[in-house]
Amino acid sequence: MNTLTVAVVGSGPAGLYTAEALIKQGAAIEPPCDIRVDVIDRLPTPYGLVRYGVAPDHKSIKSIADYLRGVLEHEGVRFVGAVHLGDEITRDDLLSCYDAVVYATGAMADKRLGIPGEDLPGSYAATDFVNWYCGHPDVDPDRFTLDAESVAVIGVGNVAVDVARILIRDPAELRETDVSQPVLEALMASKVREVHMIGRRGPAHAKFTTKELRELGELAGVDVVIGDGEHDLDAFDASGDSARLATSDRHVRGNYTVISDWASRAPAGAGRRLTLRFWLSPAEIQGWPKVENLVLERTRLDAGGRLVGTGQFETVGVQMVLRSVGYQSLPLPGVPFDESSHVVPNAEGRVLGPDGEHLPGEYVAGWLKRGPTGVIGTNKSDAAQTVRALLADLAGGPGAGEAQLPRPGLLRLPAGAGAPGATGTTGATGATGATGAGRDQPWSSEFASLLSQRGVKIVSYADWLKVEQAERELASTLGRGARVKLSSRADIYAACGLIEP
Numbered sequence: 001m002n003t004l005t006v007a008v009v010g011s012g013p014a015g016l017y018t019a020e021a022l023i024k025q026g027a028a029i030e031p032p033c034d035i036r037v038d039v040i041d042r043l044p045t046p047y048g049l050v051r052y053g054v055a056p057d058h059k060s061i062k063s064i065a066d067y068l069r070g071v072l073e074h075e076g077v078r079f080v081g082a083v084h085l086g087d088e089i090t091r092d093d094l095l096s097c098y099d100a101v102v103y104a105t106g107a108m109a110d111k112r113l114g115i116p117g118e119d120l121p122g123s124y125a126a127t128d129f130v131n132w133y134c135g136h137p138d139v140d141p142d143r144f145t146l147d148a149e150s151v152a153v154i155g156v157g158n159v160a161v162d163v164a165r166i167l168i169r170d171p172a173e174l175r176e177t178d179v180s181q182p183v184l185e186a187l188m189a190s191k192v193r194e195v196h197m198i199g200r201r202g203p204a205h206a207k208f209t210t211k212e213l214r215e216l217g218e219l220a221g222v223d224v225v226i227g228d229g230e231h232d233l234d235a236f237d238a239s240g241d242s243a244r245l246a247t248s249d250r251h252v253r254g255n256y257t258v259i260s261d262w263a264s265r266a267p268a269g270a271g272r273r274l275t276l277r278f279w280l281s282p283a284e285i286q287g288w289p290k291v292e293n294l295v296l297e298r299t300r301l302d303a304g305g306r307l308v309g310t311g312q313f314e315t316v317g318v319q320m321v322l323r324s325v326g327y328q329s330l331p332l333p334g335v336p337f338d339e340s341s342h343v344v345p346n347a348e349g350r351v352l353g354p355d356g357e358h359l360p361g362e363y364v365a366g367w368l369k370r371g372p373t374g375v376i377g378t379n380k381s382d383a384a385q386t387v388r389a390l391l392a393d394l395a396g397g398p399g400a401g402e403a404q405l406p407r408p409g410l411l412r413l414p415a416g417a418g419a420p421g422a423t424g425t426t427g428a429t430g431a432t433g434a435t436g437a438g439r440d441q442p443w444s445s446e447f448a449s450l451l452s453q454r455g456v457k458i459v460s461y462a463d464w465l466k467v468e469q470a471e472r473e474l475a476s477t478l479g480r481g482a483r484v485k486l487s488s489r490a491d492i493y494a495a496c497g498l499i500e501p
């Protein structure tokens with residue numbers, strides 16, 4: 001049987017669904033192909049945003065990690081942690097060591113507002129705050145002290161909802177979650193009493209989903225308030241778009257029902273308050289030496305549907321501003337990148353070079369492929385599409401009914417070549433097959449030797465299991481839930497019995 005080695009860069013949902021699809025689809029093609037996948041991640045821990053993005057109080061979603069664990073435990077898949085493409089290894093290293101490479105490095109950078117005062121102390125990207133409460137190893141566990149009483153969250157997407165909920169919910173309810181102990185202690189000491197969540201357009205254009213929105217109204221000890229008259233579908237919209245969407249779009253209708261219900265209620269006098277504001281665009285963050293005010297400009301949609309400022313300003317007293325206005329991907333050194341859309345240019349997952357030609361053996365999946373939208377499950381079909389393209393290239397030529405695409409094939413014929421019609425460009429056999437270097441070494445022997453020559457110490461799946469065990473033991477010691485995250489890179493390496501690089 002042919003053996004194909006693939007490097008998947010990124011162990012988030014897109015990378016792991018890619019590995020799964022490679023194994024499943026590889027077994028189903030004719031002749032069947034034995035596929036060995038190295039899932040490489042810059043972090044010592046797998047699962048990407050499932051571990052370092054999904055909010056700690058969303059336990060059922062976090063349990064997707066249990067499903068993804070099955071992928072990492074497949075005999076054809078290895079986890080190669082703590083290896084950074086662009087640092088320890090290059091694109092050329094991967095291209096010379098594997099038959100194909102799939103980039104799935106997500107979108108970890110934040111977007112900026114471009115307004116005065118954005119860099120004042122007390123103004124942060126939501127990505128920083130999310131990384132902090134999720135215990136990301138890049139962020140110091142002491143990064144946030146919540147001494148602000150009033151906080152503005154800019155944006156009305158699901159990340160803004162997560163951030164607002166974590167800020168305003170009773171922190172005692174997080175005791176049973178996996179939130180790290182220093183973060184739990186900072187949340188317990190939080191002085192936050194009011195969170196303003198601010199949308200530059202109206203309720204009909206908000207990006208959050210109804211289930212996530214409704215959860216805000218179920219928080220104990222929290223009043224949810226809507227800005228005065230701002231739920232009105234016509235007051236700020238001369239185009240009629242809001243009213244149209246509220247009738248025709250099920251998602252908008254769901255959100256609007258929840259928002260109108262809140263708008264009709266008087267606050268119950270709870271100790272904490274979440275205020276949803278609409279039709280307000282951030283204009284300036286003021287204060288010295290740190291954030292004191294957020295200046296907002298009233299907006300409206302004109303008859304042509306364009307969002308315009310009205311020249312009316314209002315100032316909200318806040319001591320902290322979190323901009324939650326979307327994520328964006330970062331370019332990988334040497335890999336094509338579209339600087340305007342912030343994705344790797346691709347056709348159904350095949351990476352395209354500057355001339356629009358498919359680059360042999362290079363593929364992309366997940367947020368790096370399509371931009372930072374979509375839930376975890378969206379990455380499954382996305383990864384399956386990329387893998388279909390990869391395996392079609394292995395077999396050579398487009399299938400019946402498929403569009404004619406430039407298709408130079410993989411980097412080389414896989415070991416044991418003989419796939420009828422295979423179109424390897426070099427014909428060289430390259431390094432493929434198991435290495436004999438031990439269960440926890442990468443499949444490609446060239447890659448294993450390259451890492452060893454450079455003194456790169458990987459974190460293997462067996463090492464990761466030690467981290468999981470340490471997190472369970474920590475929870476038991478602290479008398480908290482099933483598991484508590486280790487709060488720093490040093491703790492993670494110590495649990496693995498490795499020296500932090």
Ligand SMILES: Cc1cc2nc3c(=O)[nH]c(=O)nc-3n(C[C@H](O)[C@H](O)[C@H](O)COP(=O)(O)OP(=O)(O)OC[C@H]3O[C@@H](n4cnc5c(N)ncnc54)[C@H](O)[C@@H]3O)c2cc1C
Nearest residue numbers: 010012013014041042048049053085105106366367375376
């Ligand atoms: C804050 C937040 C909360 C979310 N909550 C939910 C939710 O509750 N439910 C839901 O369905 N969806 C949720 N989503 C969406 C979901 O997380 C994404 O759809 C999904 O994670 C995208 O998958 P990905 O694999 O493309 O990226 P990621 O999950 O970001 O994975 C990318 C991986 O690549 C690694 N990497 C990056 N650069 C390199 C490099 N140079 N070399 C090696 N490795 C690298 C990273 O360390 C990471 O492990 C949330 C998103 C965010 C931002």
Ligand SMILES: NC(=O)c1ccc[n+]([C@@H]2O[C@H](COP(=O)([O-])OP(=O)(O)OC[C@H]3O[C@@H](n4cnc5c(N)ncnc54)[C@H](OP(=O)(O)O)[C@@H]3O)[C@@H](O)[C@H]2O)c1
Nearest residue numbers: 155156157158159160200201207324325326327372373374
């Ligand atoms: N529980 C879950 O399922 C869950 C949790 C978290 C994240 N996710 C998913 O992850 C993806 C990313 O979520 P996200 O919240 O980061 O992004 P998002 O859904 O794209 O929302 C971004 C928000 O920022 C606003 N915005 C952008 N630029 C702005 C500016 N300059 N000034 C003011 N507001 C601005 C947008 O408003 P405009 O619309 O006006 O541009 C929008 O309200 C989404 O697909 C989301 O559903 C899912």
